[in-house]
Structure formats: C-alpha cells, structure tokens
Amino acid sequence: xxxxxxxxxxxxxxxxxxxxxxxxxxxxxxxxxxxxxxxxxxxxxxxxxxxxxxxxxxxxxxxxxxxxxxxxxxxxxxxxxxxxxxxxxxxxxxxxxxxxxxxxxxxxxxxxxxxxxxxxxxxxxxxxxxxxxxxxxxxxxxxxxxxxxxxxxxxxxxxxxxxxxxxxxxxxxxxxxxxxxxxxxxxxxxxxxxxxxxxxxxxxxxxxxxxxxxxxxxxxxxxxxxxxxxxxxxxxxxxxxxxxxxxxxxxxxxxxxxxxxxxxxxxxxxxxxxxxxxxxxxxxxxxxxxxxxxxxxxxxxxxxxxxxxxxxx
Amino acid sequence: xxxxxxxxxxxxxxxxxxxxxxxxxxxxxxxxxxxxxxxxxxxxxxxxxxxxxxxxxxxxxxxxxxxxxxxxxxxxxxxxxxxxxxxxxxxxxxxxxxxxxxxxxxxxxxxxxxxxxxxxxxxxxxxxxxxxxxxxxxxxxxxxxxxxxxxxxxxxxxxxxxxxxxxxxxxxxxxxxxxxxxxxxxxxxxxxxxxxxxxxxxxxxxxxxxxxxxxxxxxxxxxxxxxxxxxxxxxxxxxxxxxxxxxxxxxxxxxxxxxxxxxxxxxxxxxxxxxxxxxxxxxxxxxxxxxxxxxxxxxxxxxxxxxxxxxxxxxxxxxxxxxxxxxxxxxx
Numbered sequence: 327x328x329x330x331x332x333x334x335x336x337x338x339x340x341x342x343x344x345x346x347x348x349x350x351x352x353x354x355x356x357x358x359x360x361x362x363x364x365x366x367x368x369x370x371x372x373x374x375x376x377x378x379x380x381x382x383x384x385x386x387x388x389x390x391x392x393x394x395x396x397x398x399x400x401x402x403x404x405x406x407x408x409x410x411x412x413x414x415x416x417x418x419x420x421x422x423x424x425x426x427x428x429x430x431x432x433x434x435x436x437x438x439x440x441x442x443x444x445x446x447x448x449x450x451x452x453x454x455x456x457x458x459x460x461x462x463x464x465x466x467x468x469x470x471x472x473x474x475x476x477x478x479x480x481x482x483x484x485x486x487x488x489x490x491x492x493x494x495x496x497x498x499x500x501x502x503x504x505x506x507x508x509x510x511x512x513x514x515x516x517x518x519x520x521x522x523x524x525x526x527x528x529x530x531x532x533x534x535x536x537x538x539x540x541x542x543x544x545x546x547x548x549x550x551x552x553x554x555x556x557x558x559x560x561x562x563x564x565x566x567x568x569x570x571x572x573x574x575x576x577x578x579x580x581x582x583x584x585x586x587x588x589x590x591x592x593x594x595x596x597x598x599x600x601x602x603x604x605x606x607x608x609x610x611x612x613x614x615x616x617x618x619x620x621x622x623x624x625x626x627x628x629x630x631x632x633x634x635x636x637x638x639x
Numbered sequence: 640x641x642x643x644x645x646x647x648x649x650x651x652x653x654x655x656x657x658x659x660x661x662x663x664x665x666x667x668x669x670x671x672x673x674x675x676x677x678x679x680x681x682x683x684x685x686x687x688x689x690x691x692x693x694x695x696x697x698x699x700x701x702x703x704x705x706x707x708x709x710x711x712x713x714x715x716x717x718x719x720x721x722x723x724x725x726x727x728x729x730x731x732x733x734x735x736x737x738x739x740x741x742x743x744x745x746x747x748x749x750x751x752x753x754x755x756x757x758x759x760x761x762x763x764x765x766x767x768x769x770x771x772x773x774x775x776x777x778x779x780x781x782x783x784x785x786x787x788x789x790x791x792x793x794x795x796x797x798x799x800x801x802x803x804x805x806x807x808x809x810x811x812x813x814x815x816x817x818x819x820x821x822x823x824x825x826x827x828x829x830x831x832x833x834x835x836x837x838x839x840x841x842x843x844x845x846x847x848x849x850x851x852x853x854x855x856x857x858x859x860x861x862x863x864x865x866x867x868x869x870x871x872x873x874x875x876x877x878x879x880x881x882x883x884x885x886x887x888x889x890x891x892x893x894x895x896x897x898x899x900x901x902x903x904x905x906x907x908x909x910x911x912x913x914x915x916x917x918x919x920x921x922x923x924x925x926x927x928x929x930x931x932x933x934x935x936x937x938x939x940x941x942x943x944x945x946x947x948x949x950x951x952x953x954x955x956x957x958x959x960x961x962x963x964x965x966x967x968x969x970x971x
Binding site for chain 2: 415416417418493496497500501581582583584585590593594596597598599600
C-alpha cells in the first residue's frame with residue numbers, strides 16, 4: 327500500500343513536469359531515466375499485489391480488480407508521458423489527455439454517431455442475423471436433407487469479404503442504416519447457425535433415452551432438453567456476433583453513408599487530421615463492444631447456471 | 640593477375656557507388672490519389688529523364704482512398720506531397736506545418752453534377768435535395784459553397800441532405816442522390832460512360848460559382864524548408880516537374896501512355912486516361928508553377944467565409960506558402 331501511494335505520487339509528479347511548456351516536446355535525458363525507474367517500480371508494486379493472497383473473498387476479488395486496473399492505468403500514463411514528452415505530432419498519435427478533452431467536448435456528436443451506428447445498425451442486425459441463424463439451425467436439425475444443403479451455403483456466404491459486400495448493400499438498400507443492417511445480418515448469420523447446430527447435438531445419449539422412455543415427442547425433447555443443453559453454444563455464437571456486428575457496422579460505413587455514424591466519423595476525421603476525434607470514436611466503440619459482450623456473458627451465466635464450468639473448484 | 644582483377648573490381652564498385660550516391664539527390668513525392676493523368680507531369684518528368692537531368696532520384700508514391708498526404712509528410716514518409724489547398728490549410732491549422740512551394744494547377748476542376756429531371760436549374764434549387772459529397776478532407780470546398788449560399792447541410796428543412804459519396808458515381812446512377820461531386824477530368828466522364836448524356840445533366844462548376852479553391856499544389860514541411868540545401872533541391876524538383884507538365888500539354892497522348900505504364904493496378908484504360916489528360920491540361924495551362932498570391936488570397940477568403948458551426952479554417956494562415964522554392968528554380 328505504501329508502494330502504491332509512492333507510485334501515485336511519482337506518476338503525478340512526472341505528469342506535472344512533462345506538461346510544463348518548456349518541457350513538452352523536449353524532455354531531458356534524466357527524465358526518461360526517471361520514467362524507466364518508475365516503470366520498474368510499478369512492475370514491482372503490481373507483482374506484489376498479484377502475489378498477495380487475502381483469505382477473505384472480498385479481498386481476493388479486490389486484488390483481482392486492482393492488478394489489471396493498475397496495469398492499464400500505467401500504460402495510459404506511459405502513453406501520455408511519451409507523446410507529450412517526446413513531442414509526437416498529434417496527427418500520428420494524440421495524447422490520452424487530448425482524446426479525453428475531445429470526448430468531453432464532442433459528446434453530442436458521439437451520441438449521434440452511437441445512435442446511428444449501434445442502435446440503428448448493430449443491434450437490429452445482430453438480432454436479425456442471430457435469430458435467422460438460430461431458426462434455420464433448428465430447421466436443419468429437423469430436416470437433415472436441408473442441413474446438407476444449407477450449411478455449405480451458409481459457409482459460402484460467411485466467406486464473402488465484407489469489404490466487397492458493403493458497397494453492394496449500399497446499392498441495394500440505400501445509403502442509410504438499412505444497408506448497414508444487411509451487412510451485419512450477413513456477418514452474424516453463420517456463427518449463429520454453426521453454433522446452434524453444434525449445440526443441438528450436445529445433448530447426451532443417456533438423456534435422450536430418458537426422454538424417450540418418458541414418451542416425450544420431438545417438440546418436448548427440443549424444448550426441455552436439447553435447447554437447454556445447446557445454450558452454452560448459442561451464447562458462444564451470440565458473443566462472437568456482438569463483436570462482429572460492431573465491426574461490420576463500422577466498416578460498412580466506410581462505403582457510402584449519411585453524414586453521421588461511428589464509421590463515417592472515423593473515416594472522415596482521419597482525412598481531416600483529427601486523430602483525437604478518431605480515438606474518441608474508437609474509445610466509444612471499445613466501451614460499447616465490451617459492455618455488449620459483458621451483458622451477454624452475464625445473461626449466459628444466468629441461463630446456463632447449471633453448467634459444470636461454474637462449479638466452485 | 641587475379642589480384643589485379645579483384646583490386647580493379649573493388650575500385651570500380653567503390654567509384655560507381657560513390658559517384659551514384661554523390662550525383663543523385665533523393666526526393667520522395669506522395670500523390671493525392673491513385674496513378675492517373677492528374678499526376679502526369681511527375682510521371683513524365685521521371686520517365687523522360689527530366690528529374691535525372693536535374694540530378695534527382697525521385698520516388699513517386701501513389702495515393703488512394705485511405706491515404707492522407709499530410710499525414711505521410713508528418714510521419715516522414717515523403718519530402719513533398721500533392722494536396723488541395725483547403726485540406727492543406729486545415730491541416731496546417733491542426734498542427735501539421737505544410738507550406739505551399741508550388742502550384743502546378745492554375746484552375747479548379749471541381750463540379751457538382753445533377754440530373755436534369757430533378758428540376759434543378761440553379762443553386763437556389765438545391766434545397767430539399769440530396770447531394771453527394773466526398774469527405775476525408777475533400778469536403779471543404781462544398782462546405783464553403785453551402786455556407787456562402789446560406790444552406791444548412793444537416794438535412795433540416797430548407798437545407799440539403801448530404802450523403803458521403805464513395806469514390807464512384809453510383810448515387811446519381813441509382814437515383815440515390817440528385818447531385819454528386821465530380822471532377823472535370825474524372826467522375827464526370829464516368830457518368831457519361833455509364834449512359835447518361837450531357838443533355839441529361841446540369842453541371843455547376845465551382846469556378847463559375849465563385850467558390851473554387853486551389854487544387855493540386857506541392858507542399859513541403861516548414862521545418863525542412865529552413866535548410867537552404869533542401870530549398871535548392873525542391874527548386875530543381877519543381878522546375879523539372881513543370882517541364883514534365885509542359886511536355887504533357889504538348890504531347891497528351893504520349894503522356895497518357897506514360898501514366899498507363901506507371902499504373903501498377905492495371906485498372907486504368909487508355910481511353911479514360913487520354914481524355915483525362917486532355918481535361919487536366921486545361922487546368923495546368925497558364926501555370927509556371929509559381930503560386931499567384933491573388934489566387935491564394937481568394938482561396939483563403941472563401942474558406943474563412945465558410946462560417947457556420949465548423950469553419951474550414953478559423954483565422955488567416957501565416958507562412959502557409961513560400962516563393963523561395965520557385966525563386967530558387969528561376970521560375971517567374
């Protein structure tokens with residue numbers, strides 16, 4: 327704990343020093359030596375925390391959280407110190423503080439971009455693509471002939487390069503959100519399909535025989551045994567699709583959009599040399615993607631509480 | 640005898656190497672777009688040996704949709720870049736110290752091309768319509784024009800709806816936009832080739848509307864220009880480049896072929912490039928390479944009056960151009 331306090335004080339001093347007008351862009355050699363020393367010290371402090379093994383559950387959870395937070399915070403500290411201290415042009419790599427300032431100033435724009443890209447394209451596309459994959463997987467399960475015909479086609483469609491598809495979707499569905507939804511649907515369909523198909527085969531022979539001995543029909547077996555058993559696979563597909571959907575919607579906006587959206591903003595601001603705005607959008611996308619994935623992970627935990635992987639070791 | 644031969648070999652290698660290194664000064668030029676007749680002057684100067692005559696070893700880097708020349712310059716990937724003045728001034732204001740050292744293009748080729756059936760006859764008819772605009776730093780002249788007309792671009796009532804146009808002409812063909820951005824030397828002819836006729840179109844030249852800005856100019860880093868040797872090297876480069884442009888105007892077909900020879904993508908066609916060369920020559924005609932201060936002043940005034948919430952530039956730029964290079968080249 328004393329080490330942590332010293333680390334914080336040292337970092338604050340370094341940040342204050344590097345932002346002085348006469349130091350920014352021309353930090354002296356001893357300063358870099360001090361930064362390296364601070365880095366080694368941070369390493370020691372983090373290692374000590376990681377090695378600690380508190381007996382109580384709360385303490386254990388706190389340590390699990392402190393280590394990555396410390397690590398991440400120090401990385402951001404280094405980023406700030408290096409970009410400011412070495413005078414790195416902002417068109418190559420803006421400092422975290424500049425990005426933070428831009429985020430604070432551009433909240434209305436970031437919100438509009440979020441609405442356009444995430445609420446109008448990512449979520450509808452993710453829902454449609456995943457639902458389509460799921461339903462067709464059930465259909466394939468019921469009709470084996472269909473499975474042999476459709477799965478190769480699904481495989482083929484998933485292999486289509488998104489960068490090639492996006493301009494075509496713009497031509498078919500116009501410049502606004504529908505064409506982005508179409509791209510997302512195409513990207514998310516196959517992962518949902520293959521994961522659900524695999525999941526439906528996950529029910530054990532013993533359990534199936536038990537259902538048969540109860541006299542359960544196809545529908546009952548599906549709803550009470552096979553779908554529940556497939557949930558780990560289904561959620562795997564949904565989690566994969568959450569990140570694919572975000573990437574797809576953003577990149578699809580590189581090819582014809584209205585003048586709003588995360589992808590539009592990123593591509594146009596790069597050309598304008600506003601890298602701080604680009605990073606602001608990237609930060610929003612990263613947080614959005616992480617939250618989306620996190621929510622799905624929580625839902626998965628709630629739905630598949632029975633799975634052996636959750637048992638306490 | 641064997642020793643003598645080895646010695647001679649070593650001497651020859653040393654001499655040749657030293658000689659080559661001493662005689663040829665390296666210059667890297669970053670273009671603004673893909674290899675096409677828009678940059679014929681540089682390719683001609685290279686292939687015809689004008690750069691070599693000037694003692695320069697020039698590397699030409701093609702541009703493309705994802706390349707912002709000012710960024711390449713800031714990153715040290717080029718000595719000189721081709722850029723449009725609005726984007727260069729905007730980049731300068733953002734901390735990339737670009738300086739115009741020459742202006743091969745005297746005239747602007749920027750246009751807005753509309754379907755006649757949309758009912759548009761004059762800029763007053765733009766309200767309520769959908770217009771295609773390039774972004775990535777190419778939107779500044781359009782924003783300046785709309786600001787001049789007092790038309791909002793956020794799609795609100797009484798304004799225009801703007802779509803980010805890809806680097807093609809699909810929006811006007813698919814009727815997704817009533818008007819699209821075109822250059823006299825490129826997209827306009829793509830529209831014609833796609834089947835629409837000149838009589839089906841209404842075209843507004845930015846130059847006729849009084850909102851044209853300087854286009855292809857040569858820019859270098861302010862820092863590097865403090866070195867007299869660099870200025871001299873740039874002077875040789877500009878002089879040889881202008882010789883290339885003069886040759887291209889005198890020999891348009893041959894110049895187009897030189898461009899095709901340098902196109903590694905194989906995407907360009909002779910028909911398109913010969914026609915482009917003809918249109919480009921209209922833009923470079925009358926330019927000695929020296930930037931006319933009056934032209935610069937018009938561009939700056941246009942950009943400053945493009946007010947609204949997001950002005951292209953917020954204040955008169957200082958030190959954004961220099962005549963030192965063209966003076967060193969003996970260009971008047």
